[in-house]
Amino acid sequence: MEGSDALLAARLAAGDDHALAEVFDQLAPSVFGGALRVLGNGSTAQDVVQDVFVELWSHPDRYDPMAGSLRTYLIVLARHRAVDLLRSELRRVARQERHYRLTPAEPPGAPGDEVMAAETASVVRAAVQLLPDGQRRVVELAYFEGLTCREVANAMGIPEGTAKSRLRLAMAKLETVLDRQLLEST
């Protein structure tokens, strides 16, 4: 397929919906699989597939055939989108965590969503506990306490660059761990 990527890109730019269907048929299984691997959740992975193909169709010029294959481009796009979703999920869990800490216990409300959210939160918190101490603390401060990287660095007495690199390493590990754990939990 790589040999025809430039042609496919030109067809997409020309508004050829048949080309979009061809790309989907050939590459969507890899895009979906890649998203599923990061997210561990089929429903969210489908959202990622949709986002990726809408992006390709709306902005075909952002794909440069000289820079690599269309397959790689789409898989990287899917991975970035999946990681973004994972990060926002982390932030959501962190907000929820802070909320639980600050508010007195109440009887549970609507069952369905809260149960699912609590399960996800529990999986994410468990994944964070698996991180090495230095990385775990950075994640806790950045996501659960809501500190900026500079504030995390000050709080831990480490350079800001170190805080950033620990956060990156932690996120990479979390993607792998969450992938496995979320798959097991579904």
Add this chain to the structure above:
Amino acid sequence: MSTAERDQATLPMGLRERVMTASLLARGAGRALPEVPDIAADEAFARAADAFYGMLGALSEDGWKTQALRGLDVQGLVGHLTGVEEDTHRALAGDPAVADAEHVESTQDQAVRQAGRSPALTRDEWHHAAEVTLELARAAGRDRAAGGAGEHRAARLAVHGMRLPLGDLLVVRAFELWVHDNDIRRAVGLRPSVPDPPVLRLMSDLAARMLPYAAARMGLHPMDVHLVLTGPGGGTWDVAIGRGAGGDPGQTGVTIVTDAVSFCRLAANRLTPAELGPHITGDEARAADVLAAATALALD
């Protein structure tokens, strides 16, 4: 096994339809990106005339005497164009005598008349004729808009065997100016020109829409053609050729992919289907028939 292969997953039911629907809602099929501004047909003709006039201004005395097309030198070819504009004026005035006049024969006197004249006179005469075309066309456009009635507004102009709405006629004029601009460029050794994308878009669209007529002239069997013209000014067209086609797009037929400029050169009979080198999906023989038919759109 590579990571990509390992990550292949069976797609959930309905995902394909969901993604295609969402994509086509975000951007409709057919329109090329980057978007080119829509321009009116009179503007396309004005731009083509400006480009042609500019090219003429760059010619040397010797250049004007260079053989260009059908035994005409450059000056004679410009005379031919003056003759075409004059026939267009008559068509705009409703003169039935030019309706079925032959394109070359009808203008031959003007072409031959240029011999021995100063190139500047030939150029200015053509330029004036083009300006008159523009003025008459704009006046006709205003009349039609003011007339309101659908029949009046959609009335076709008849010239050189064509029956076209005013807008299409102006695009045909822009098309011919560009084609002869390149005939002259080739004759005198100048680099070929490409219409600016908004003009090219109108030319591509016209050529795509005229394909069924060209195919009918060649007696082609019914088929659906998915025509993809790449590059600025391109786009995608689903063209139903012959009786009965178009009922179920995509079921039978061919996909032809080529760049917009080359397709317009093909339609002007300045490029052969073999030289075009299109990417074809489907029945290659039938696609070749369509491309051969496209060359019959040329006026010359």
